[in-house]
Amino acid sequence: MSPLVKQIGGIALGVALAFALAGANMYFMKQMGKSLDRNFVENAAAGNPAATIEQVGGDDDLLQSVHRICTRRAAQAKLTEAQTRAVDLSFHLEAGESELIRAAAYVACFAAEQPKRFCQKPQRQHLAEAVRQYLKLYNQMREEWQLQTGSRVAPTAAAIRPGQFAVTDIPSARVDPQLVENLRALATNGFIAASDFGGFAAFGTPREVTDALKGVEARNGTCG
Structure with a gap:
């Protein structure tokens, strides 16, 4: 093969590789863009436990039964008058705290109904x-308080304007106590563990769950 032919072949190969790399880069950029779009939508959407369970329930009759019970119970959860006065800084705060108290009631109910099902x-x-x-x-609600008031701790008496009640049990002030109690009961009876909320060796388990289950001594053989 003459040097000229080899040179032309090398140039052609280089061009082909360049096109291949450009195509691969474009593909990966598109995939990354799709992933970022999904993450953006996921992060922007408000948390909604009931809607998620409703979507994944499918043909699981037991799950659907629990979902209906807890949806009805959550609908009855409302802010007290004192809490309502404390969050009237803005419509967003009142609406968000109202939604959060219903979400807490739903998940607390979800954790308490027919606990033996968690053997599955x-x-x-x-x-x-x-x-x-x-x-x-x-x-999201704690971040909203920070945006609305400039307070890093939300909500506290300092975040509430003068003349309002310094309510310490606003839903976003702490993780719902009834939910914590129900999760601890499940863990104590051996139905759940911190690892169920994260990956390998409980890596990725939310700090709030780790704190809720701290010090729990689980019984063995519950699900036998």
Whole structure:
């Protein structure tokens, strides 16, 4: 093969590689863009435990039955008069705190209804997702307080204008106590563990769940 032919062949190969790399780069950029779009939508959407369970329920009659019970119970959860006065800084705060108290009631109910069903891994996964959605809304509301008031701790007496009640049990002030109690009961009875809310060796488990289950001594053989 003459040097000229070799040179032309080398140039052609280089051009082909350049096109291949450009095509691969464009493909990966598109995939990254799609992933970023999905993450943006996921992060922007408000946490909604009930809607998530409703979507994944499918043909699971037990799950659907629990979902209906807890949806009815959550609909009855409302802010007290004192809490309502404390959050009337803006419509967003009142609406968000109202939604959060309903989400907390839903997930607390979800964790308490027919606990033996959590011997099944899919049921534990549904609970983990419901808790994740609740915590998502919980943290979104704390961020909203910071935006509305400039306070890093939300909500506190300092975040409430003079003349309002310094209510310490506003839903976003702390993780719902009834939900914490129900999760601890499940863990104590051996139905769930921190690892159900995260990946390998509980890596990725939300800090709020880790704190809620701290010090729990689980019984063995519950699901036998």
